Amino acid sequence: MSVLVDDETRVVVQGITGGEGKFHAEQMIEYGTNVVAGAVPGKGGQEAAGVPVYDTVDEAVEAEDADTSVIFVPPAFAGDAIFEALDTDLELAVAITEGIPTQDMARVNKRLTETDTRLIGPNCPGLITPGEAKLGILPGNIFADGNVGLVSRSGTLTYQVVDNLTNRGIGQTTAIGIGGDPIIGTDFVDALELFENDDETEAIVMCGEIGGEDEEEAAAFIDEHVDTPVAGFIAGRTAPPGKRMGHAGAIVSGSGTGTAESKISALNDAGVPVGDTPEEVADHIEEFLS
Amino acid sequence: MAMKLHEYQAKDVFADAGIPTPASALASDVDGVVAAAEEIGYPVAIKAQVQVGGRGKAGGIELVDDEDEAREAADTILGMDLKGYHVGQVLVEEAVDFTDELYVGITMDRGAGKPVAMVSTKGGVDIEEVAEEDPDAIAQEHIDPSFGMHPYQARKAVYDAGVDSAVARDVSSVLTTLYDLWTSRDGSDAEINPLMVTDDDEVIAADAVMNIDEDALFRQPELAEMEEEAASGDELEQKADEYDFDYVRLEGNTGIIGNGAGLVMTTLDLVDHYGGEPANFLDVGGGAKADRIANALDMVFSDDNVDSVVFNIFGGITRGDEVAKGINEALEQFDEIPKPVVVRLAGTNWEEGMEILNEDLVTVEQTLEDAVQRAVEYAAEVEA
Known part of the structure; x- marks a missing residue:
């Protein structure tokens, strides 16, 4: 078992003829992902990464029965591409694109309340069910099949924590990178709910960072609704207020909201141990599983 | 994130859209200030054009009544260091007699994922303080971006805030214009604080804040041109702009380079955890090639505070061999390595990277934890 993606998932890659889109479509296929089509306006009838390309997502669905999209469209057009998927x-729909204008995402966010399509991202590495399928840009070789669900706002931090787990022989059910932007589709609460309802997931890692209040909301949700043990990590403890740490969402505002302390204490209050280092997170997970 | 316009730039944008603003002129020397003041008529306010809050308290705004005072104030403010920013220009502005100071603003409420319009009768002070001490004093109206702000919402925010009915219509109109600007110009924040009310019930924007979503500058060419002019700040941060790095300078002496915001933040936190002090945040981003890696080392080496460097790469789309090439390139040009560099490579092509990396020039560690501890030790040795 796993969440959201497995070897049955039929993937259309939006933007498959671009440099990134093509490279990662090939990587996904090599990993075993069932990529069935590409969608690029004006490129219908061509072939890329060994799959047929259609002008619209709708055609790709009609012809190839695609049920999932991975979006590698440049930021100026990515909002539109997400709308097409929705x-x-x-x-x-998994939006990898970084740098989508925030107002475009506000309109997408409104649309999400009216549709059943789930969005992951944008500005995220995607998600992977080890041994079955990966949607996005994660390096497949560091993951291993197992019983830990992982959800993270950051790509490379995900890799770091996964590495710490895999090196100890602890595999993953599914790892989801939800993205570092201020407005995203699937958030911590959504991902935690998925893992809680997954029979195979026996422990959960949640990697947050400074900025916003998503981690606090997740802590409240865990307290009420999650029985699966969760271990946490929060990046940005040393970030000074008012300075953005790379991600558009990763900033402690002048009034002190979004600090690491607030997130760590909310998680601790919900019974979630928060590691000081990625190694310590792996320690907690090892303990949960023993 | 956001590109901040200067006050004078934001006021131009607001005035063009029909929001009343005081008569003003920009000046960069004392004679220019006096000429502008004569033109506008005393009294005038002389206001430093720098991107920091609390300019008034820091001595960056003076009200003057005559030429002598204007010369003295201009001489003091021009060229001053205001919270780390050099003042090169001042706005000379008609002094407005007011009976009330209001606040109006539009921003993105990230929690709600939609814009919010805000109005308060407690203008003229730091609105974040008001938000903390007396949140009810700020009326808020969330806006559905697919419809825009309905006229009733502008009225509702104004009435909820308790704005005097004599100016309610004008304040609603300013708020509506502000929202239109916020959407059409891809604002992240648009604020007027204070929006002054005069004794004959006119409203006038005495300050102006307009921050633009950097990710949307591609479709705001007019505002993108202002960016050059608006840029100011730390020399190293400007250099980082040139290299297109996400960079933040900090106070410590352990330099940090990595890929991906979350992992770089984590590296900073570990430096602190192991008793060191981070000198900077530097994210080379995804897929960095050798020249970019070399630029990153150059950046961190040119910070005098830095005593050691930890280079932590976990490759997804970034390849270990490119990283190793970049590190070699950057270091082989020195007869003596200026500061000890600790390298940890993991992920895509890390083995190829390790074969290429010139280990005479750097210290290699296998794990993030070990790499950070080693760099912190080196920094401590240099200090001692």
Whole structure:
């Protein structure tokens, strides 16, 4: 078992003829992902990464029965590409693109309240169910099949923590990178709910960072609704207020909201141990599983 | 994130859209200030054009009544260091007699994922303080971006805030214009604080804040041109802009380079955890090639505070061999390595990277934890 993606998932890659899109479509296929089509306006009838390309997502769904989209469209057009995925009623859309204008995402966010399509991202590494499928840019070789669900706002931090787990022989059910932008589709609460309802997931790692209040909301949700043990990590303890740490969302505002302390104490209050280092997170997970 | 316009730039944008602003002129020397003041008529306010809050308290704004005072104030403010920013220009502005100071603003409420319009009768002070001490004093109206702000919402925010009915219509109109600007110009924040009310019930924007979503500058060419002019700040941070790095300078002496915001933040936190002090945040981003890696080392080496460097790469789309090439390139040009560099490579092509990396020039560690501890030790040795 796993969440959101497995070897049955039928993937259309939006932007498959671009440099990034093509490279990662090939990588996904090499990993075993069932990529069935590409969608690029004006490129219908061509082939890329060994799969047929259609002008619209709708055609890709009609012809190849795609149910999931991975979006590698440049930021200026990515908001539109997400709308296309949502309006085509796919099950899942994964937006890898970084740098989408925030106002475009506010409109997407409104649309998400009216559709059943789930969005992951944008500005995220995607997600992976080890041994079955990966959607996005994660390096497949560091993951291993197992019983830990992982959800993270940051890509490379995900890799770091996964590495710490895999090196100890602890595999993952699914790892989800939800993205570092201020407005995202699937958030911590959504991902935690998925893992809580997954029979195979026996422990959860949640990697947050400074900025916003998503981690605090997740802590409240864990307290009420999650029985699966959760270990946490929060990046940005040493970040000074008012300075953005790379991610658009990772900033402690002048009035002190979004600090690491607030997130760590909310998680601790919900019974979630928070590691000082990625190694310590792996320690907690090892303990949960023993 | 956001590109901040200067006050004078934001006021131009607001005035063009029909929001009343005081008569003003920009000046960069004392004679220019006096000429502008004569033109506008005393009294005038002389206001430093730098991107920091609390300019008034820090001595960056003076009200003057005549030429002598204007010369003295201009001489003091021009060229001053205001919270680390050099003042090169001042706005000379008609002094407005007011009976009330209001606040109006539009921003993105990230929690709600939608814009919010705000109005308060407690203008003229730091609105974040008001938000903390007396949150009810700020009326808020969330806006559905697919419809825009309905006229009733502007009225509601104004009435909820308790704005005097004599100016309610004008304040609603300013708020509506502000929202239109915020959307059409891809604002992240648009604020007027204070929006002054005069004794004959006119409203006038005495200050102006307009921050633009950097990710949207591609479709705001007019504002993008202002960016050059608006840029100011730390020399190293400017250099980082040139190299297109996400960089933040900090106070410590352990330099940090990595890929991906979350992992770089974590590296900073570990430096602190192991008793060191981070000198900077530097994210080379995804897929960095050798020249970019070399630039990153150059950046961190040129910070005098830095005593050692930890280089931590976990490759997804970034390849270990490119990283190793970049590190070699950057270091082989020195007869003597200026500061000890600790390297940890993991992920995509890390083995190829390790074969290429010239280990005579750097210290290699296998794990993030070990790499950070080693760099902190080196920094402590240099200090001692």
